[in-house]
Structure formats: structure tokens, C-alpha cells
Amino acid sequence: MPTLRKQSVAAVGKKTKPSLSENQEEASRVKRATSTSRGAAKTRTAFIDLTNSTKVQISFPGKKKELAKKQVKKRSASCVSAKKTAKQNGTSSETSAEKSVKNEDKAETEAAAADKLETAVSEVPPHLRRPEVPAEFDIDSQYSEDCVMCPDYAVEIFAYLKQREEKFVLSNYMTTQPSLNKEMRSVLIDWLVEVQENFELFHETLHLAVKLTDHYLAKTPIHHNMLQLVGTTSVLIASKFEEYSVPSVEEFLYICDDAYTKEELLAMEASILRTLSFDINIPIPYCFLRRYAKCVNAGMDTLTLARYFCEMSLLEMELVVVRGSLLASGCLLLAMLTKDLGGWSPILQFHTGYELSDVAPVVWMVYSMMSQLPKDKLSAILSKYSHKVFFQVASLPMVDVEVLEKALSR
Structure with missing residues (x-):
């Protein structure tokens, strides 16, 4: 295999700057008029037009049901009044009474539809319901104001990624x-x-x-x-x-x-x-590792050590068969034990979905791989994580085997 060569830098040609007249002509084509035909200042209502902010009304099934019932009562009263008027005025008022009866039937239909909608919302299938996270296992509420962290959907996102793992x-x-x-x-x-x-x-x-x-x-x-x-x-x-x-x-x-x-x-x-049928969104252990490290508030040095183990595992054919979420769990646990930060905890079990008995075999496989690491070849990852940018985690000693046995036998 040819050795890696340094990246070349291609020369970039300079583009000619358009003349002032060309810029003015372009601007005249795309610039909107700032005033009306009468010369008055034009009101900027674009956002109102786009969002219909003055007309938006959010309704919920329960409120819709109450509103429908109120309308039924109101229309029933008007129907009774119309019937009385019909008796007093003769056949000329029969049409009004019939209309009131139709309106009452329509209101009853709307109320029944509201009842049906509310029942459908309350009877969501279990696999579509949002998972309930106990307060002691909640790691997303602290990011409630940061939409980039997706705190409202993080649990569902990683549950979906774990489901996709079964396909790969x-x-x-x-x-x-x-x-x-x-x-x-x-x-x-x-x-x-x-x-x-x-x-x-x-x-x-x-x-x-x-x-x-x-x-x-x-x-x-x-x-x-x-x-x-x-x-x-x-x-x-x-x-x-x-x-x-x-x-x-x-x-x-x-x-x-x-x-x-x-x-x-x-x-x-x-x-x-x-x-691959163009399906390349394959769940990788790296994204699970970041999530699981957040569960135990692992420092950047501990997370980097776990990433080092995870990247070294790419070299091993025996670890290809291990799911990404399980491999991430094993690498994080080994890093925690190496840094003496405790073992497998309930919050990790909740968010990973794995018990200690599931993670322990992977930890042993990664530990065995790291203990037999060749120093003379395949040294790219070793050299990479020996740099101070990565806290020189590659130079850290491995955890003692007795400590490992004790932590994994609980």
C-alpha cells in the first residue's frame, strides 16, 4: 500500500471584479420597491403574511370538546326558541326550526368527533409514546434552553439509533x-x-x-x-x-x-x-460514547481515553461483530475503571439499556486487545493519542487485572 503523501495546495485563480454599472443593474433587478404607488412608506408585513400570526389559534382536544359542548347547548336553546316561534307564527317559521335542528345535529356530530379525537390521543400505541425518564436519570433538562442539544428528543433519537443498529x-x-x-x-x-x-x-x-x-x-x-x-x-x-x-x-x-x-x-x-442501497446512516459507537459519558459527567480526559479504546477497537476483526452502543458502553466502563471513577451505575444501565453482564465481555475483549498492543506497527492511533491535545491518554497504564475482575464480577 503506498504511503500517505502530504496534501497539495492548488492555486486558485483570481476572478475579475464586476464593474459598478453591472452591480447597479443587478441590484435594480432584485431590489424590492420600498414605497407604494402613492409614494407613502410601505408597511413591512412580510412576517405577518408568512406566519399568519394574527390569525393563528392553537386548540387542544380537551378545549375543542368543551367548545363543541357549549355550542350544542347554545344551539339547542336557539332551536327550542325557534320551535316556539314556529308555533306562534304558523308554517312560515317551520323553515327556521328545521334549520335549528340541522345545526343541532351538526354540533352533536362535532362533539362526537372531538370525543373520538381525544380518545385517539389518549390511546397512543406504546411504541409511539415518549419514554418517561425518572428525575434521577434525567440528563437533558439542563440543556432545556439549547435547541442544538435537542433536549426534548434526545431520548427518542438514541432509542431510534439503537433500533437501527439491528439492521447493521x-x-x-x-x-x-x-x-x-x-x-x-x-x-x-x-x-x-x-x-x-x-x-x-x-x-x-x-x-x-x-x-x-x-x-x-x-x-x-x-x-x-x-x-x-x-x-x-x-x-x-x-x-x-x-x-x-x-x-x-x-x-x-x-x-x-x-x-x-x-x-x-x-x-x-x-x-x-x-x-448498501444508499443507506449509509449507520450508527457508530462514537456518537453513543458522547451520550453515555454525559450520564456520569465524565471529564474530557476520561472521554478521550474511552475514545482511544474505541478507535483502537477499529483494528480488531473480532470486535466488528459488536454493536456500536455496546462497544461504546464497554470502552467507557474500561476508561472509568482506569481512571478510578467507579463502575457500572444505574443511570448508565437506564440510558444504555445494558446490564453489567452484557458489558463485561466487551470490556474483557477491549482490555485484552490493549494489553497485546503491538508497539512497532499499526502505530497511527497510538501516535495520535500520545499528543498533548488528546491528554496523552495512550501513555496511561492499564487498570490492574484484579481491579477489573472485582468491578466486573458484581
């Missing part, structure tokens, strides 16, 4: 790849970490790229000469999904040392997307 369960697919082995995959992912660092991509992009690579290889046998192309193209797709600014195709070809052509990369992109 992987197995050890190396048995279906006659030209590949797990060592080749590890070398590829180690190189992808360098690509992520070189392009300064988000960590989510790296994790999603690895997921795309694994899911494609699980369905499509390839020759080992094409493995780097699959990984590179997966980073390109993940960048389009996660990044604000996506590296160009030419830059991806450059870091591959021009081993592939533009046509080959674009063809591989189409192949990956078709194979």
Missing part, C-alpha cells in the same frame, strides 16, 4: 474474502487514521468510513489490490455525509500515490452506494 449487525466476513485477511484490514484502517489526520476530518467520518468498508466487504468479495480503493472511497462517502468541506477526488487520488484513476474511484463509489 455484522459477522466475521473474512471467510467470504478469499484474497483478504484480518491483518490486511488492520493495515488499511491504520492508514485511514493517517488520512483522517492529514485532511483534519471529524472522528465521526473515520468511524463511518470503517463501517462502510466493513459492510461493503461483507457483501462483495474483492481482490487485495482493490482494498485501498475501497477504504479511500469509503472516506470520500463518509466525508460527504459528515463534513462541512469535503476533500476533492483529486486529493484522494493523490494520497493513494495515483495508484487508481478518477474513473475507478467514482465507479467504486457507485458500487458501494448501490451495494
Whole structure:
């Protein structure tokens, strides 16, 4: 596999500045009139027109029901009055009485509809009801004023992500790849970490790229000469999904040392997307890790240590079969035990949905992987997390095995 080359900077040509007359002509075409035909100042009512703010009336099933009942009573009284008038005035008033009866029937129908609507609202199916979060497990109310944190929907969002995980369960697919082995995959992912660092991509992009690579290889046998192309193209797709600014195709070809052509990369992109049915929103452990760390108010150093474990797990074929939410739980628990911050707590069990017996096997797998970490090769992640930006967590000693056994045997 060619070594990673530094990103080149392309020269950007200067655009000619339009003349003043051109700008004035353009402005005259798009600028709205600021006054009416009579010359008076135009009232700015655009927002009122758009939102109908003067006409908006919010009603609820209960209030609608009460209003309908009041209308029934009012129309019933008018109907009785109309009938009395009909008796006094003869047949000429019969039409008015009939109209009142029709109005009464209509009001009764509206009241019945209101009753039906209220019953439908109260009988929402269990799977559509908002989950009730006990006060001691509420980690979102503190962000009630921050819409970016989605405090009103956070619980449902992560419940939905856990449901989607069931669609993306992987197995050890190396048995279906006659030209590949797990060592080749590890070398590829180690190189992808360098690509992520070189392009300064988000960590989510790296994790999603690895997921795309694994899911494609699980369905499509390839020759080992094409493995780097699959990984590179997966980073390109993940960048389009996660990044604000996506590296160009030419830059991806450059870091591959021009081993592939533009046509080959674009063809591989189409192949990956078709194979995955364009469903690339795969839940990754990185997003679960941030959520679960919030449950225990973990500091940035503890969260970074858990992210280090999580990123190292990308190299292990044995951990491909583990769901992202469960892997995140195991990495966080191992980081907490390493930092002596306690073990598995009820709030973690509530938000993750996993008991200690579910998380313990994953913790042991990650611990075994970290204890047998090769120092001479596949060192991209090790070097990355040895930097002071990442609190040099890669240099921290692992938790003692006796402490680990005691914490996981409760």
C-alpha cells in the first residue's frame, strides 16, 4: 500500500471584479420597491403574511370538546326558541326550526368527533409514546434552553439509533474474502487514521468510513489490490455525509500515490452506494460514547481515553461483530475503571439499556486487545493519542487485572 503523501495546495485563480454599472443593474433587478404607488412608506408585513400570526389559534382536544359542548347547548336553546316561534307564527317559521335542528345535529356530530379525537390521543400505541425518564436519570433538562442539544428528543433519537443498529449487525466476513485477511484490514484502517489526520476530518467520518468498508466487504468479495480503493472511497462517502468541506477526488487520488484513476474511484463509489442501497446512516459507537459519558459527567480526559479504546477497537476483526452502543458502553466502563471513577451505575444501565453482564465481555475483549498492543506497527492511533491535545491518554497504564475482575464480577 503506498504511503500517505502530504496534501497539495492548488492555486486558485483570481476572478475579475464586476464593474459598478453591472452591480447597479443587478441590484435594480432584485431590489424590492420600498414605497407604494402613492409614494407613502410601505408597511413591512412580510412576517405577518408568512406566519399568519394574527390569525393563528392553537386548540387542544380537551378545549375543542368543551367548545363543541357549549355550542350544542347554545344551539339547542336557539332551536327550542325557534320551535316556539314556529308555533306562534304558523308554517312560515317551520323553515327556521328545521334549520335549528340541522345545526343541532351538526354540533352533536362535532362533539362526537372531538370525543373520538381525544380518545385517539389518549390511546397512543406504546411504541409511539415518549419514554418517561425518572428525575434521577434525567440528563437533558439542563440543556432545556439549547435547541442544538435537542433536549426534548434526545431520548427518542438514541432509542431510534439503537433500533437501527439491528439492521447493521455484522459477522466475521473474512471467510467470504478469499484474497483478504484480518491483518490486511488492520493495515488499511491504520492508514485511514493517517488520512483522517492529514485532511483534519471529524472522528465521526473515520468511524463511518470503517463501517462502510466493513459492510461493503461483507457483501462483495474483492481482490487485495482493490482494498485501498475501497477504504479511500469509503472516506470520500463518509466525508460527504459528515463534513462541512469535503476533500476533492483529486486529493484522494493523490494520497493513494495515483495508484487508481478518477474513473475507478467514482465507479467504486457507485458500487458501494448501490451495494448498501444508499443507506449509509449507520450508527457508530462514537456518537453513543458522547451520550453515555454525559450520564456520569465524565471529564474530557476520561472521554478521550474511552475514545482511544474505541478507535483502537477499529483494528480488531473480532470486535466488528459488536454493536456500536455496546462497544461504546464497554470502552467507557474500561476508561472509568482506569481512571478510578467507579463502575457500572444505574443511570448508565437506564440510558444504555445494558446490564453489567452484557458489558463485561466487551470490556474483557477491549482490555485484552490493549494489553497485546503491538508497539512497532499499526502505530497511527497510538501516535495520535500520545499528543498533548488528546491528554496523552495512550501513555496511561492499564487498570490492574484484579481491579477489573472485582468491578466486573458484581
